Amino acid sequence: MSNRILSLLSVMALASTAAAEVAYEFVPNFITPPTGKETIGDGHGEIAVDSAGNIYVSVQDKDPALGGLQVYGKDGKFIKTLPLPPSLHGFVIRKLADGEHIYAAVLGEQKVLKCKLDGSVVMEIPTSAFPAEQRDFVSVTKTDETDPKKRIGIASGVRIADFKTELTVKLADGTEKKIAKEKGVSAAGGLKLTNCDVAPNGDIYVVDGYGRSFIFVFSADGKFKSVFGGPDKPLALANAHKIFIDTRFEPARVMICDRGHKRMLHTDLAGNFIGEIATEMRNPSSASFHGDLMCVAEIAGNVSVWDKANKRVADLGTSPQPTNTPGIAPKDWQQGIVTSPHGITFDNDGNILETEWNKWGRVLRWNVKK
Amino acid sequence: MMRLARSILILAAGGAVLAPLCALGHGAEFLSAKLTLLPDAEVLLEVTADYGSNPLIMDEAAALDALADPVRLREHDNLVPLSALSPAKTSQHQNWADYAPAAYLPSSTEGEAHALMTSAWRWHSTEPEIVFEMPKGKLHDVLLWTHDATHPEAPPKWMLLLAGDRSRPIPIQQTPWWRSWMAAAGAGGLILLSAYFVSRNFTLRQRTL
Numbered sequence: 001m002s003n004r005i006l007s008l009l010s011v012m013a014l015a016s017t018a019a020a021e022v023a024y025e026f027v028p029n030f031i032t033p034p035t036g037k038e039t040i041g042d043g044h045g046e047i048a049v050d051s052a053g054n055i056y057v058s059v060q061d062k063d064p065a066l067g068g069l070q071v072y073g074k075d076g077k078f079i080k081t082l083p084l085p086p087s088l089h090g091f092v093i094r095k096l097a098d099g100e101h102i103y104a105a106v107l108g109e110q111k112v113l114k115c116k117l118d119g120s121v122v123m124e125i126p127t128s129a130f131p132a133e134q135r136d137f138v139s140v141t142k143t144d145e146t147d148p149k150k151r152i153g154i155a156s157g158v159r160i161a162d163f164k165t166e167l168t169v170k171l172a173d174g175t176e177k178k179i180a181k182e183k184g185v186s187a188a189g190g191l192k193l194t195n196c197d198v199a200p201n202g203d204i205y206v207v208d209g210y211g212r213s214f215i216f217v218f219s220a221d222g223k224f225k226s227v228f229g230g231p232d233k234p235l236a237l238a239n240a241h242k243i244f245i246d247t248r249f250e251p252a253r254v255m256i257c258d259r260g261h262k263r264m265l266h267t268d269l270a271g272n273f274i275g276e277i278a279t280e281m282r283n284p285s286s287a288s289f290h291g292d293l294m295c296v297a298e299i300a301g302n303v304s305v306w307d308k309a310n311k312r313v314a315d316l317g318t319s320p321q322p323t324n325t326p327g328i329a330p331k332d333w334q335q336g337i338v339t340s341p342h343g344i345t346f347d348n349d350g351n352i353l354e355t356e357w358n359k360w361g362r363v364l365r366w367n368v369k370k
Numbered sequence: 371m372m373r374l375a376r377s378i379l380i381l382a383a384g385g386a387v388l389a390p391l392c393a394l395g396h397g398a399e400f401l402s403a404k405l406t407l408l409p410d411a412e413v414l415l416e417v418t419a420d421y422g423s424n425p426l427i428m429d430e431a432a433a434l435d436a437l438a439d440p441v442r443l444r445e446h447d448n449l450v451p452l453s454a455l456s457p458a459k460t461s462q463h464q465n466w467a468d469y470a471p472a473a474y475l476p477s478s479t480e481g482e483a484h485a486l487m488t489s490a491w492r493w494h495s496t497e498p499e500i501v502f503e504m505p506k507g508k509l510h511d512v513l514l515w516t517h518d519a520t521h522p523e524a525p526p527k528w529m530l531l532l533a534g535d536r537s538r539p540i541p542i543q544q545t546p547w548w549r550s551w552m553a554a555a556g557a558g559g560l561i562l563l564s565a566y567f568v569s570r571n572f573t574l575r576q577r578t579l
Contacts (some may be wrong), residue, residue: 137431150462151485153430192425210425238423238509239399259507260399260426262532280534283511300511300530322530324400324511 022293022305022313024352024366026336030076030362034065041066042360046195046242046286046343047355047363048093050117051100053348054079056361057355058088058104061316066361071117074347076365082119085109090195090209090242090286090343093117098147098200101120105193105206112196112218113316125204125222127191133158134227135191136216139168142182154179159187195242195286199269200252202364207256213237215254215271228271235265235273241299242286244270248294248308256293257284264296277310282322285357290346297341300324303354303366315368316352317341328356338364399426400511400530401440402470403502407518407543411495415452417441417512418469422485426510430487434460437489443511444536455493462487471515489521499539508533516540521529 033040045058061067067086071079083165087108094103101122102115112125116125125163127135136159137194144150155177161168167179169186179185202220207213215229229235238260241250246255246266253266253274262281266274278284282300301319304312319339328339342357350368355361406414417440421433442449452458463486502514505538514537515528529537 141430147462151430156429171554188422212428213425221411280532282532300532323510324530360534 022307023118023369024314024316025369026317027367028335030353030365031072032077033361034070034078034081037066038360040070040363041354041363042326044326044342044357045088045355046090046092046345047353048091048102048288048345049347049353050093050213051095051348053346054117055353056091056093056102057361058084058091058343059314059361060084060086061361062086069090075168078364082115084113084115084119088209089193092195092197092244094197094198096200098202103196103198103204105196105211109194110191112193112204112222114204114222123222125206125218129218129224130191130216131220131224131227132160134208134212134216134230136160136189137212138169138187138189139177140167140185140187142186145184147254148184154338156184156189157188173299197243197245199245200247203269204247205254207240207243209241209259211237213240213258213260215240215243215256217255217269217271222274226271228267233268235271237261239357241284244287244289246289246294248289248292255287257287257296259283259285259299277306278312283324286343288345288352293346295344295346295352297344297354299340299342299357301338301340303338303341303344303352303364305352317354317364326359330360330362333362336364372500374493377437388562397575399424400513401436401513403441403514404469405514405516405540407516407520407540409520409541409543412492413490413495413500413542416469416488416490417511418466418486419490420484420486430485432460433487434534436510437487438575440489440508440510441502441504441514441531445497446504449503449505452491458491470513471528488576495542498544499541501539502504502537504531504535506534518543567576 001032027163039060040060044060047057047239049055055072057070059066059070069082069084069088073079078355084107085246087106088104089107091102091104100117110127113121114123115121139156139160141151142154144152155169157169157171160170165181167181169177180280190208191208194207196204196206204218206216212231213229214227216227219225229237237258241257241259244255246253253268256265258265262283264278264284268274271345282298282302284296285299286297288295296304296305301323303316307313317336319338323340325340338356341354343355345353352366354364374514402418408414417437419427419433419436420428421427427433429437442451469488473571512531513528514531515526517526518524522542
């Protein structure tokens with residue numbers, strides 16, 4: 001009997017310890033937008049914290065006073081906007097041997113930037129540095145002559161020549177197909193870079209999350225090294241929205257938010273599958289690490305916290321009904337309830353900051369209870 | 371646990387008044403399923419896929435795939451594919467306005483191309499309520515929203531169904547009891563009226579002769 005009581009007490013003690021490790025409290029109205037603005041502006045990006053505790057939020061607003069990379073102090077008060085492209089869909093701040101830098105995927109320009117914390121660009125990986133097999137992959141369609149509203153697929157493959165009157169595509173079977181550029185013929189495709197991160201050795205990992213979910217590896221000086229992932233097996237990714245280098249493990253791993261499949265998974269740094277972290281999520285969009293914990297922004301309306309054993313240890317701000325929209329106006333925001341989480345970070349003390357896919361722009365904060 | 375809680379909440383919510391929706395920047399990543407409840411237990415379900423700038427539906431072939439079996443009808447313990455209810459009518463267009471809630475229309479802040487494909491299924495329901503379900507493993511989430519043709523002014527209700535989710539029971543438009551009586555009375559009246567005119571005509575002819 002006494003053994004049972006002791007066991008029960010041990011379990012309770014463990015449970016309370018675990019709970020104490022992962023308890024958070026919501027901080028209302030944390031962010032103070034730029035002077036004269038009600039909100040921070042059109043959000044479809046990321047949030048990160050530098051080693052000094054300053055908070056960086058990418059904003060795609062057309063208003064030049066808002067669009068770019070906004071910087072806030074530890075207290076959430078606006079400091080400045082760095083003059084970087086507004087479409088920094090994904091970025092991280094990492095401190096390596098060469099100092100602390102911002103690494104960003106520019107969705108609107110299909111390139112990667114490495115910048116100092118003042119926004120000055122120190123390196124760029126241009127679109128041309130990506131392998132042609134993924135960069136130039138297109139689907140060619142043509143307007144249906146009998147029904148102009150319809151489009152007929154002609155071919156999908158790598159565009160190898162593109163002249164004024166003719167387009168040549170290399171098909172999957174290796175053959176080439178020449179397509180006359182008649183009226184109604186168009187080709188769509190190409191890269192849609194959504195995020196990047198840096199491995200401990202300086203290699204830069206970039207994901208084509210709104211394209212075909214390939215993950216590209218570049219050396220620290222921006223030279224292409226390898227590619228893995230994509231829509232086919234073994235990883236069979238679908239909308240690999242963001243990737244992160246998970247340094248909780250030794251050696252580090254690649255953590256992939258395979259949003260289309262509502263799962264997160266690990267590969268090694270060479271892209272070999274290690275295992276699924278979780279499935280049946282609310283569409284994981286972004287993540288961040290602190291100690292043994294990982295927080296995840298789930299765009300269909302949840303923030304979750306996971307331990308190193310892939311156990312969900314907390315859910316924050318869960319929307320009663322799944323969402324996935326940037327259209328929820330400030331009048332409909334509820335304190336502590338997320339709309340569509342898109343970017344997330346721990347700060348240096350383990351507090352969680354989350355930015356949303358929201359046309360008005362929204363940042364939420366939960367403080368860790370110690 | 372969270373999934374269960376979410377399912378309960380979906381069921382409890384019974385659909386919410388439509389919040390502004392605009393799945394842009396990367397196409398609408400989920401399928402928009404417009405449910406129109408017609409009189410006489412008729413149901414029209416129009417499911418639209420956006421294959422322009424959509425990382426989950428890259429082209430026309432993927433759109434056709436996505437629309438082949440987007441959601442199923444739960445009948446007791448069975449999940450019935452829509453294709454078993456009626457053949458699909460598929461069309462391509464760029465008209466979001468008729469196939470998505472007004473607030474779901476493209477935003478001025480985005481310049482992404484949209485290419486839409488809609489498959490429509492129309493059937494008579496034998497059940498007073500219908501329930502849709504997303505089988506597990508489905509890639510495409512479905513925004514199920516209702517358009518009541520008999521009350522077009524009513525705000526649409528919506529719910530986002532992820533794989534494994536089930537909609538609340540949706541009551542369909544049954545034929546009101548008095549409508550069949552009215553139809554019978556109308557038909558009877560017509561017969562009597564016809565008989566009257568025939569007999570009157572016959573009498574007039576006899577008089578003329």
